[in-house]
Amino acid sequence: MAIAVHRATRFSRGAGVTKLRISPEAAFSVNDWTAFVIFIAVIGGVGRIEGPIIGTLIFFVLRETLADYGAVYLIALGVIAILIMLFARRGVWGYLADRFGLEIFPLRRRVERTGQP
Numbered sequence: 001m002a003i004a005v006h007r008a009t010r011f012s013r014g015a016g017v018t019k020l021r022i023s024p025e026a027a028f029s030v031n032d033w034t035a036f037v038i039f040i041a042v043i044g045g046v047g048r049i050e051g052p053i054i055g056t057l058i059f060f061v062l063r064e065t066l067a068d069y070g071a072v073y074l075i076a077l078g079v080i081a082i083l084i085m086l087f088a089r090r091g092v093w094g095y096l097a098d099r100f101g102l103e104i105f106p107l108r109r110r111v112e113r114t115g116q117p
Contacts, residue, residue: 039077043084045091049105054093 036059044055062080066073088095096102 039081041091042081043092045088045094047090048093048097049107050097051091051093055091058092 040055040059041052042055043058044053045051062077063073066076069076084092090098
């Protein structure tokens with residue numbers, strides 16, 4: 001079964017695919033994504049699946065709330081990250097899970113001690 005190259009090319013041009021491109025410097029920029037991903041992991045908490053989910057929710061709420069303040073937005077993210085690292089060392093979800101015994105996705109492995117020596 002052969003594919004006619006000229007038909008596939010014509011279809012992709014007609015669909016506007018030729019204008020779609022990925023620039024690696026925008027997709028993997030340290031300033032744009034890497035710092036935000038580290039922020040999400042630190043805020044939410046590492047070691048549980050719920051941590052990055054909560055971190056992502058917090059990040060997007062803060063981004064939408066503080067986006068109009070320009071450079072103050074990034075300073076506020078840094079201050080919040082420092083405060084969480086100082087007072088909730090396992091992240092927001094780690095703090096809540098330890099304090100209230102919450103566990104949405106019980107995926108951690110636990111070692112249980114049996115009665116035999």
